[in-house]
Amino acid sequence: MGSVSFWKKAGLCCIPLIATSAILWAQMPSHVPIPKDNPQTREKIELGKQLFFDPRLSVTGTVSCNSCHNVMSNGTDNRPVSLGAHGKPGDRNAPTVFNAAFRSVQFWDGRAASLEDQAKGPPMNPVEMAMPSEQMIEERIGSIPGYRREFEKVFGGSQPVTFDNIAKAIASFERTLITPGSPYDRYMAGDKAALSPEAQRGLKLFESTGCTACHSGPMFSGPTQPMGTGFYMKFPLFSDNPYVKQYNLAEDLGRYQVTHQEQDQHMFVVPSLRNVEVTAPYFHNGSVKTLDEAVRVMARTQLNKTLDEKDVQDMVAFLDSLTGEFPVITLPRLPETPNTTILER
Amino acid sequence: MGSVSFWKKAGLCCIPLIATSAILWAQMPSHVPIPKDNPQTREKIELGKQLFFDPRLSVTGTVSCNSCHNVMSNGTDNRPVSLGAHGKPGDRNAPTVFNAAFRSVQFWDGRAASLEDQAKGPPMNPVEMAMPSEQMIEERIGSIPGYRREFEKVFGGSQPVTFDNIAKAIASFERTLITPGSPYDRYMAGDKAALSPEAQRGLKLFESTGCTACHSGPMFSGPTQPMGTGFYMKFPLFSDNPYVKQYNLAEDLGRYQVTHQEQDQHMFVVPSLRNVEVTAPYFHNGSVKTLDEAVRVMARTQLNKTLDEKDVQDMVAFLDSLTGEFPVITLPRLPETPNTTILER
Numbered sequence: 001m002g003s004v005s006f007w008k009k010a011g012l013c014c015i016p017l018i019a020t021s022a023i024l025w026a027q028m029p030s031h032v033p034i035p036k037d038n039p040q041t042r043e044k045i046e047l048g049k050q051l052f053f054d055p056r057l058s059v060t061g062t063v064s065c066n067s068c069h070n071v072m073s074n075g076t077d078n079r080p081v082s083l084g085a086h087g088k089p090g091d092r093n094a095p096t097v098f099n100a101a102f103r104s105v106q107f108w109d110g111r112a113a114s115l116e117d118q119a120k121g122p123p124m125n126p127v128e129m130a131m132p133s134e135q136m137i138e139e140r141i142g143s144i145p146g147y148r149r150e151f152e153k154v155f156g157g158s159q160p161v162t163f164d165n166i167a168k169a170i171a172s173f174e175r176t177l178i179t180p181g182s183p184y185d186r187y188m189a190g191d192k193a194a195l196s197p198e199a200q201r202g203l204k205l206f207e208s209t210g211c212t213a214c215h216s217g218p219m220f221s222g223p224t225q226p227m228g229t230g231f232y233m234k235f236p237l238f239s240d241n242p243y244v245k246q247y248n249l250a251e252d253l254g255r256y257q258v259t260h261q262e263q264d265q266h267m268f269v270v271p272s273l274r275n276v277e278v279t280a281p282y283f284h285n286g287s288v289k290t291l292d293e294a295v296r297v298m299a300r301t302q303l304n305k306t307l308d309e310k311d312v313q314d315m316v317a318f319l320d321s322l323t324g325e326f327p328v329i330t331l332p333r334l335p336e337t338p339n340t341t342i343l344e345r
Numbered sequence: 346m347g348s349v350s351f352w353k354k355a356g357l358c359c360i361p362l363i364a365t366s367a368i369l370w371a372q373m374p375s376h377v378p379i380p381k382d383n384p385q386t387r388e389k390i391e392l393g394k395q396l397f398f399d400p401r402l403s404v405t406g407t408v409s410c411n412s413c414h415n416v417m418s419n420g421t422d423n424r425p426v427s428l429g430a431h432g433k434p435g436d437r438n439a440p441t442v443f444n445a446a447f448r449s450v451q452f453w454d455g456r457a458a459s460l461e462d463q464a465k466g467p468p469m470n471p472v473e474m475a476m477p478s479e480q481m482i483e484e485r486i487g488s489i490p491g492y493r494r495e496f497e498k499v500f501g502g503s504q505p506v507t508f509d510n511i512a513k514a515i516a517s518f519e520r521t522l523i524t525p526g527s528p529y530d531r532y533m534a535g536d537k538a539a540l541s542p543e544a545q546r547g548l549k550l551f552e553s554t555g556c557t558a559c560h561s562g563p564m565f566s567g568p569t570q571p572m573g574t575g576f577y578m579k580f581p582l583f584s585d586n587p588y589v590k591q592y593n594l595a596e597d598l599g600r601y602q603v604t605h606q607e608q609d610q611h612m613f614v615v616p617s618l619r620n621v622e623v624t625a626p627y628f629h630n631g632s633v634k635t636l637d638e639a640v641r642v643m644a645r646t647q648l649n650k651t652l653d654e655k656d657v658q659d660m661v662a663f664l665d666s667l668t669g670e671f672p673v674i675t676l677p678r679l680p681e682t683p684n685t686t687i688l689e690r
Contacts, residue, residue, distance in 0.1 A: 053417055062428050067407065072398055073679045078686040083407050087432020280686040291684035316684060331674040334418045339636035339661060341423040341625040 024207065026218040027188045028274070028324070032101035032175045033227055038116060038168045040175060044154045048173030050147075050332040051166055056140060058085040058129035061343035065122065065170065069097035071177060071329060074278040080286030085130040092252070093286035096279050098326070099272055101175040102219050108284045109255040110230035110269045115171035120163060134163040140342055141166060146335025179275060179324030187321070195321050202318025205311055210303045220273035220322065232267040235284070236301035243297045247287040254284070277320040292316050369552065371563040372533045373619070373669070377446040377520045378572055383461060383513045385520060389499045393518030395492075395677040396511055401485060403430040403474035406688035410467065410515065414442035416522060416674060419623040425631030430475045437597070438631035441624050443671070444617055446520040447564050453629045454600040455575035455614045460516035465508060479508040485687055486511060491680025524620060524669030532666070540666050547663025550656055555648045565618035565667065577612040580629070581646035588642045592632040599629070622665040637661050 034040055051057065052071075055064040068082040069075050075096035081089045092108050100106065106118035122128040123137055131137050141147050142161035151160035154169065184203075186194035195203065206212060214233050217224050222231035236249045244250050255264040268284055281287065282294035295315045299305045307315070379385055396402065397416075400409040413427040414420050420441035426434045437453050445451065451463035467473040468482055476482050486492050487506035496505035499514065529548075531539035540548065551557060559567050559578050567576035581594045589595050600609040613629055626632065627639035640660045644650045652660070 055415070055422070060428060061422060061424055062412065070400070070679070072676050074681070077400070077406060077688075078682070079406055079688045083405060083432075087428070277683050278681045280682070280684065289685055320683065326678060329676045331417050331676055333671060334415070336419070336623045337423070337625070338622050338665065339625065340634055343422075343424045 024212045024216040025188065027185045028099075028178070028180050028182070028218050029102070030180070032178060034175065035114060035116070035227070038171060040172050041154065043150070044169050044172045045176055046173075046332070047147075047150045047154050048169035048171065049329075050150075050334055051141075051170050052173050053332050054334050056144075056334075056342065057123050057131070057137065057166075059131050060085040063129050065097070065119075068094040068122075068128075071097065071326075074098065074275055074326075075100075075177065076279050078280060080281050082128070084125070084128045086127075088127050090125075090127050092284050093281065095271065096275060097174055098177050098179050098324075099219060099274050101178060103221065103269070103272065104225035104227050105230035105269055108268050108271075109258050110232065111255075111258045113228035115174050116164075116167045119167040119170040119174075137166065138163055143342055144335045144337055150335070177327065179326055181325040182274070182323055183321040184318075185324070196317060198314050198317035199321045200318075202314035202316070203321075205315055206318055209299060209305060209307070209311075209315075211298070211315075214270045214302070215273050222270045230269050232264075233270050233302070234266050235268050236266070238301050238304045241300045243301055247283065247297065248285060249283065249287070249297075249301065252284055273319060273322055275323050277323045291319060295319070369557045369561040370533065372530045373444075373523070373525050373527070373563050374447070375525070377523060379520065380459060380461070380572070383516060385517050386499065388495070389514050389517045390521055391518075391677070392492075392495045392499050393514035393516065394674070395495075395679055396486075396515050397518050398677050399679050401489075401679075401687065402468050402476070402482065402511075404476050405430040408474050410442070410464075413439040413467075413473075416442065416671075419443065419620055419671075420445075420522065421624050423625060425626050427473070429470070429473045431472075433472050435470075435472050437629050438626065440616065441620060442519055443522050443524050443669075444564060444619050446523060448566065448614070448617065449570035449572050450575035450614060453613050453616075454603050455577065456600075456603045458573035460519050461509075461512045464512040464515040464519075482511065483508055488687055489680045489682055495680070522672065524671055526670040527619070527668055528666040529663075530669070541662060543659050543662035544666045545663075547659035547661070548666075550659055551663055554644060554650060554652070554656075554660075556643070556660075559615045559647070560618050567615045575614050577609075578615050578647070579611050580613050581611070583646050583649045586645045588646055592628065592642065593630060594628065594632070594642075594646065597629055618664060618667055620668050622668045636664060640664070 052065040055061050055067070057064060063085045066072075068077050070077055075098035076094050080093060081091065082094045083089055095108065100118075101115060106112040106115060107121065112118035112121060123131045124134065138161055142151075148161060151165060154160070155165045183194040183199070206215075214222050214231075216222055222233075225231050232255060235254070236244050239250060250266065253265050255267040256262070258264070276282075276291065280291060281289045282291065283297075288294045288297055292312050295312050296307060299307045397410045400406050400412070402409060408430045411417075413422050415422055420443035421439050425438060426436065427439045428434055440453065445463075446460060451457035451460060452466065457463035457466060468476045469479065483506055487496075493506060496510060499505070500510045528539040528544070551560075559576075561567055562569050567578075570576050577600060580599070581589050584595060595611065598610050600612040601607070603609070621627075621636065625636060626634045627636065628642075633639045633642055637657050640657050641652060644652045
């Protein structure tokens with residue numbers, strides 16, 4: 001199938017017109033977008049790091065942002081779906097927090113327009129961190145003397161420990177979680193030895209097969225969108241193959257669950273392929289365990305193609321070249337609650 | 346009650362004879378004991394740090410050593426009892442990992458003679474990390490290429506990824522988790538301004554009340570014992586008070602559960618008071634939320650004394666002076682499983 005019939009099927013015929021080679025292939029940007037109303041400061045990033053690692057943002061005091069988006073690993077937990085504060089599984093695979101700052105929308109269904117919006121989701125999600133109310137979050141964090149002092153310093157005002165400010169600080173820290181320096185980026189910068197011959201074949205195959213129809217641009221997540229505007233694709237696009245049943249790919253209605261508009265059924269944000277080597281398992285439901293199988297599934301469900309095994313291996317070699325360098329992070333000290341605890345049985 | 350009747354009641358009449366002032370009060374030692382068969386090396390400590398933070402040591406991939414012994418906080422989780430991999434609560438309060446290297450035995454009932462022995466407990470505990478067998482732990486860790494390389498480098502041999510070596514590496518890392526430099530240590534080193542007048546009154550009161558009968562020595566955990574030999578005390582010693590029922594202090598049979606010998610009923614290792622300010626809640630069952638209440642309970646259940654509120658506050662001021670300086674730790678990078686995951690649903 002050529003790219004025209006793909007786009008026709010996908011109902012997005014205009015996209016290929018702008019998907020020129022310059023947009024298809026690009027290095028990782030050197031700077032993340034920063035919203036005007038949440039400028040980065042050293043103190044805010046440090047506060048955000050504390051909050052990101054603080055399990056007291058969950059009702060049980062056992063689940064932090066880092067539990068499911070583990071920055072010691074790949075910004076995810078490598079589980080199909082995460083387990084929340086009460087040990088219950090979530091619905092969708094935890095996306096990596098690394099390079100999330102470059103995403104124009106957050107969550108698989110794009111329901112958060114910014115990292116700030118996203119950060120407010122898990123604490124209030126009854127399966128994830130399961131806090132009963134925004135007020136309880138503010139009260140709990142505000143009851144910790146060290147946090148109160150830091151929020152005052154970072155945000156000022158008489159009541160700085162707000163859910164909004166908690167989210168702003170976490171988002172600021174997350175904007176430091178980027179992974180430049182991948183072999184692919186070095187290759188694009190002129191170091192032709194950075195990619196193995198297999199990876200170079202995989203790169204060409206990635207374009208000729210049609211993967212770049214969606215996975216283009218510096219993040220391999222489609223044409224760069226204005227912040228808050230997602231780039232979505234139907235998944236699975238072709239359902240007449242055994243993978244759909246085998247991996248339960250058609251159960252989740254995707255963005256429809258947010259908009260309740262028919263055209264959003266099975267629409268998902270196109271995920272970045274940066275670090276895809278180390279973020280197994282794959283897809284919105286985490287149902288596919290290995291990257292080679294994910295490549296086979298994608299070729300068949302999105303492009304109606306069946307790749308031979310050599311092509312799959314070359315494609316994986318190319319995708320492995322998108323793994324960047326992870327930042328060195330010093331552990332935060334979490335502020336204390338002297339002589340008492342705020343966590344009940 | 347004077348100290349003689351206390352020791353008579355406790356059945357340990359010989360102890361006061363050696364509990365001279367020199368033993369009662371001491372600074373934190375500058376070096377931790379290192380077992381001959383597990384010398385510290387930089388690479389082993391680094392490997393141990395990775396393992397300490399790696400949730401893949403639990404069956405679900407969600408609970409690491411750090412989950413319950415959080416070194417970003419106080420080496421504990423500040424919960425009454427911890428929640429394990431399947432969300433189930435444990436039986437006893439998680440002791441802090443900070444300064445555990447100085448403890449002559451590990452666990453509340455002293456059932457592990459070393460940090461190495463202790464490290465093998467939680468992974469196999471069905472409520473904690475819930476791994477089904479030592480073999481599965483070895484296979485899982487051994488299936489991660491980065492770990493395999495590091496174990497080869499650190500331990501050598503053809504099959505270096507053993508449960509024993511996992512425990513040795515973790516113990517080596519834990520021996521770096523010490524907190525010197527407390528106000529008390531500075532005071533003992535001659536800086537008389539390091540303790541407030543309240544804390545100095547508390548210090549005197551701590552001895553005159555009889556607390557030093559057990560909480561003596563550099564770690565405030567009793568006379569220094571040879572490694573593997575615990576210093577135990579009956580708790581509660583005096584049961585004719587409302588605290589015992591209120592905080593359910595007499596339910597747990599303590600060391601008896603390990604030895605099944607009658608004299609070990611309700612015997613527990615005397616815990617260190619280092620960092621007690623920040624390790625709430627208190628006691629083997631984590632039933633007491635605040636340090637002031639813990640002081641009241643201890644005076645009554647162990648020394649049959651009722652302190653007035655001023656004394657309680659002074660004692661707390663002294664105990665707060667035992668909080669040391671926590672080490673700055675760089676986050677480890679956890680070795681990857683490229684293009685796949687080892688965690689199933």
